Amino acid sequence: xxxxxxxxxxxxxxxxxxxxxxxxxxxxxxxxxxxxxxxxxxxxxxxxxxxxxxxxxxxxxxxxxxxxxxxxxxxxxxxxxxxxxxxxxxxxxxxxxxxxxxxxxxxxxxxxxxxxxxxxxxxxxxxxxxxxxxxxxxxxxxxxxxxxxxxxxxxxxxxxxxxxxxxxxxxxxxxxxxxxxxxxxxxxxxxxxxxxxxxxxxxxxxxxxxxxxxxxxxxxxxxxxxxxxxxxxxxxxxxxxxxxxxxxxxxxxxxxxxxxxxxxxxxxxxxxxxxxxxxxxxxxxxxxxxxxxxxxxxxxxxxxxxxxxxxxxxxxxxxxxxxxxxxxxxxxxxxxxxxxxxxxxxxxxxxxxxxxxxxxxxxxxxxxxxxxxxxxxxxxxxxxxxxxxxxxxxxxxxxxxxxxxxxxxxxxxxxxxxxxxxxxxxxxxxxxxxxxxxxxxxxxxxxxxxxxxxxxxxxxxxxxxxxxxxxxxxxxxxx
Amino acid sequence: xxxxxxxxxxxxxxxxxxxxxxxxxxxxxxxxxxxxxxxxxxxxxxxxxxxxxxxxxxxxxxxxxxxxxxxxxxxxxxxxxxxxxxxxxxxxxxxxxxxxxxxxxxxxxxxxxxxxxxxxxxxxxxxxxxxxxxxxxxxxxxxxxxxxxxxxxxxxxxxxxxxxxxxxxxxxxxxxxxxxxxxxxxxxxxxxxxxxxxx
Numbered sequence: 001x002x003x004x005x006x007x008x009x010x011x012x013x014x015x016x017x018x019x020x021x022x023x024x025x026x027x028x029x030x031x032x033x034x035x036x037x038x039x040x041x042x043x044x045x046x047x048x049x050x051x052x053x054x055x056x057x058x059x060x061x062x063x064x065x066x067x068x069x070x071x072x073x074x075x076x077x078x079x080x081x082x083x084x085x086x087x088x089x090x091x092x093x094x095x096x097x098x099x100x101x102x103x104x105x106x107x108x109x110x111x112x113x114x115x116x117x118x119x120x121x122x123x124x125x126x127x128x129x130x131x132x133x134x135x136x137x138x139x140x141x142x143x144x145x146x147x148x149x150x151x152x153x154x155x156x157x158x159x160x161x162x163x164x165x166x167x168x169x170x171x172x173x174x175x176x177x178x179x180x181x182x183x184x185x186x187x188x189x190x191x192x193x194x195x196x197x198x199x200x201x202x203x204x205x206x207x208x209x210x211x212x213x214x215x216x217x218x219x220x221x222x223x224x225x226x227x228x229x230x231x232x233x234x235x236x237x238x239x240x241x242x243x244x245x246x247x248x249x250x251x252x253x254x255x256x257x258x259x260x261x262x263x264x265x266x267x268x269x270x271x272x273x274x275x276x277x278x279x280x281x282x283x284x285x286x287x288x289x290x291x292x293x294x295x296x297x298x299x300x301x302x303x304x305x306x307x308x309x310x311x312x313x314x315x316x317x318x319x320x321x322x323x324x325x326x327x328x329x330x331x332x333x334x335x336x337x338x339x340x341x342x343x344x345x346x347x348x349x350x351x352x353x354x355x356x357x358x359x360x361x362x363x364x365x366x367x368x369x370x371x372x373x374x375x376x377x378x379x380x381x382x383x384x385x386x387x388x389x390x391x392x393x394x395x396x397x398x399x400x401x402x403x404x405x406x407x408x409x410x411x412x413x414x415x416x417x418x419x420x421x422x423x424x425x426x427x428x429x430x431x432x433x434x435x436x437x438x439x440x441x442x443x444x445x446x447x448x449x450x451x452x453x454x455x456x457x458x459x460x461x462x463x464x465x466x467x468x469x470x471x472x473x474x475x476x477x478x479x
Numbered sequence: 480x481x482x483x484x485x486x487x488x489x490x491x492x493x494x495x496x497x498x499x500x501x502x503x504x505x506x507x508x509x510x511x512x513x514x515x516x517x518x519x520x521x522x523x524x525x526x527x528x529x530x531x532x533x534x535x536x537x538x539x540x541x542x543x544x545x546x547x548x549x550x551x552x553x554x555x556x557x558x559x560x561x562x563x564x565x566x567x568x569x570x571x572x573x574x575x576x577x578x579x580x581x582x583x584x585x586x587x588x589x590x591x592x593x594x595x596x597x598x599x600x601x602x603x604x605x606x607x608x609x610x611x612x613x614x615x616x617x618x619x620x621x622x623x624x625x626x627x628x629x630x631x632x633x634x635x636x637x638x639x640x641x642x643x644x645x646x647x648x649x650x651x652x653x654x655x656x657x658x659x660x661x662x663x664x665x666x667x668x669x670x671x672x673x674x675x676x677x678x
Contacts, residue, residue: 128483155549170581
């Protein structure tokens with residue numbers, strides 16, 4: 001990838017939203033005032049290496065140390081050059097000691113260490129117990145002497161275990177680290193050298209606050225952002241979406257710690273939850289067993305034509321009107337006075353309320369992917385039959401992409417609401433969440449049944465939904 | 480086996496045998512077989528601990544890559560200690576894992592293990608049941624560890640009340656060590672131990 005392509009050009013925005021088809025995406029371009037706007041660049045390993053080497057060179061020039069030591073310092077100080085330079089000017093010994101480049105106390109002179117003050121030619125390597133000639137002695141700043149063959153062996157064993165930047169001296173209780181220019185020349189096999197570089201590179205990227213490996217399978221892209229924030233990144237190479245801060249699936253408006261707590265909770269409690277939430281439900285009016293085969297939660301029984309909500313099984317009419325209540329969990333106000341058993345049941349009920357909705361939207365997202373395939377097939381048929389052209393039907397694909405994006409945010413509002421304390425802020429959040437949910441279901445309903453003539457209505461609905469989503473994120477996304 | 484490993488083990492074996500500690504019978508090491516791959520270590524329980532007067536046998540396996548990798552050490556003698564598994568004898572000690580340094584020797588390992596017996600690290604446990612007792616009911620832990628030293632590690636005197644409880648379970652057809660484990664992990668509550676054994 002060339003340098004020009006690194007910057008976000010207009011053509012990159014389709015990639016930004018992970019859409020692999022071309023469509024009229026003008027309304028989806030993220031603006032600086034969009035609460036989800038995040039300026040990132042996807043780099044290849046060569047570009048990252050260049051970037052890291054620039055920092056190394058700068059530091060090496062400004063405090064006059066070898067590039068190898070500069071690298072070690074940067075790695076230990078999370079690439080914070082300013083801190084290193086300031087600290088180094090103040091007390092260079094303290095900085096070098098805390099980065100394990102030098103021992104905390106200066107080493108004893110070599111003559112004092114060698115028993116009987118023997119001459120330099122007679123040194124015994126404490127590892128292999130062989131005598132070593134002065135030219136084959138290797139030592140770090142701590143002064144512990146070992147023969148070069150033992151150093152090579154030590155490095156080999158460490159590298160095989162995946163250790164690179166953290167290789168320590170072989171002496172007892174000595175934490176001095178071996179810098180790259182000491183390790184690499186002593187490695188005997190080219191394979192080991194390659195492995196060492198590879199592990200060290202991974203360590204450098206992990207310690208760099210502005211860099212993240214793309215978590216996509218077999219993807220070698222490194223994402224760079226100016227600030228480490230919990231914002232959405234979409235890898236330009238493999239299209240994987242993730243949160244820059246925690247590296248997990250993107251989770252706005254919920255923050256990284258909360259989503260982690262939620263996912264752990266879900267993993268622990270999922271057996272109960274799975275047991276309780278079945279995949280089919282009975283029509284509340286005629287009791288016909290209904291399987292949900294689309295993403296929309298506005299259900300219509302094919303037999304009695306009763307309209308109802310899949311989540312709460314309530315009549316859809318009360319959902320569609322001014323106050324959508326299904327997403328709100330109604331806490332029992334007298335819970336403090338109930339028995340421990342009842343409280344536990346209430347806690348489970350509360351969790352299940354949020355979990356079912358979280359899980360349901362996740363399923364809906366999958367089902368709506370199938371809807372997208374159906375839309376493609378339908379468009380094909382319509383075009384073949386002479387009803388409009390491809391261009392006339394593109395808006396449906398845009399609508400489906402927007403629906404997926406909005407439902408994804410909606411899904412992630414449930415862990416947020418679960419951990420939100422009761423109060424006016426939660427009331428406001430749940431009100432906005434309910435509004436968003438109602439509009440999303442409207443949009444889903446309209447997409448599943450869209451005809452060309454409905455285009456204006458559908459585009460209007462898309463606009464409403466996206467506005468609801470951005471409003472919610474603007475008010476509650478704090479990263 | 481690699482040359483360095485054999486040379487080192489030969490030398491360290493002598494170092495241990497000739498050491499001051501070995502003269503005082505605090506540590507010892509014996510060869511198992513003649514290829515230096517496996518050794519039998521021995522440490523004395525340190526004074527002023529529930530292990531005083533006890534002798535613990537250790538299995539020491541020397542890896543091919545020694546001394547660049549640590550020796551694999553575990554307790555053969557059963558012991559009640561937060562950092563040593565009461566079931567397998569596996570040891571949780573940093574120098575036997577990532578804090579190993581190639582310049583360390585068998586002597587340093589044996590002395591470190593002896594130090595571990597005197598100063599347990601209950602917050603980094605190998606045996607969670609023992610660690611819990613160590614933190615929550617320390618006097619009972621001391622008595623239990625002493626009783627284990629009596630049963631398994633050659634200490635002449637042991638708590639007679641504990642002995643009675645063990646015999647009580649033995650009368651029900653439970654093996655001696657099995658009874659000891661059940662009672663120790665149930666804080667010597669006979670009813671709970673029975674429940675644990677027979678449920």
